[in-house]
Amino acid sequence: MKKILINFAHPAKSHSNINKALRKAVETLEGVTVNDLYANYPDFMIDIQREQALCEAHDIIIFQHPFYWYSTPAIMKEWLDLVLEHGWAYGSEGKALENKLFFQVITTGGDASTYQKDGYNQFTINELTSPYQATAKLCNMTWLPPFTVSGVHRGLEQEKVQSQSEDYRRTIIALRDSLFNIEQAKQQPFLNSDINRMIRTP
Numbered sequence: 001m002k003k004i005l006i007n008f009a010h011p012a013k014s015h016s017n018i019n020k021a022l023r024k025a026v027e028t029l030e031g032v033t034v035n036d037l038y039a040n041y042p043d044f045m046i047d048i049q050r051e052q053a054l055c056e057a058h059d060i061i062i063f064q065h066p067f068y069w070y071s072t073p074a075i076m077k078e079w080l081d082l083v084l085e086h087g088w089a090y091g092s093e094g095k096a097l098e099n100k101l102f103f104q105v106i107t108t109g110g111d112a113s114t115y116q117k118d119g120y121n122q123f124t125i126n127e128l129t130s131p132y133q134a135t136a137k138l139c140n141m142t143w144l145p146p147f148t149v150s151g152v153h154r155g156l157e158q159e160k161v162q163s164q165s166e167d168y169r170r171t172i173i174a175l176r177d178s179l180f181n182i183e184q185a186k187q188q189p190f191l192n193s194d195i196n197r198m199i200r201t202p
Helices: 017-026 047-054 074-083 132-140 156-174
Strands: 004-008 032-036 060-066 100-106 147-149
Touching: 004 017, 004 156, 017 032, 017 060, 017 156, 047 074, 047 100, 100 132, 132 147, 147 156
Parallel strands: 004 032, 004 060, 060 100, 100 147
Antiparallel strands: none
């Protein structure tokens, strides 16, 4: 059973129904650790040794966050700047994250059609998350496309909140139990593009 670390970052999580639902769907699963960055570090004084130890103790590292200004909330950038030290995360001696799986769980205000070359935002989610793909490559991690829930600002029907939460739970369980087709997933625009095809039966 693989161990999964979810670095959760939402500065106003009480106002986000979808992020609360996604988190609730997985936080009690065996093998899953939810690391709430804003709750743990309200002053942004990140404990680097603690965070590095958490990463070392888990096989899969996830960043769950709203897609703020085409990126992450501020504390997640601070986490990247401080925790991913040379000689630990990258460089000739930096092997701590080698071969670990890495992906983002993203909620976007605009719907999927706005994240296209001819859409309102002009760029795809894949293009906008390229810095995190590059980070994974630098740290010798295996990058997977993001699990993405779009159209949040227009309001999500409860049925969609429930279905997305269940898909997230199924994805996390399958990854934990090595039942997720990693190679096929790499070819998808989103990790949740075709959940049923990605998950193998035990």
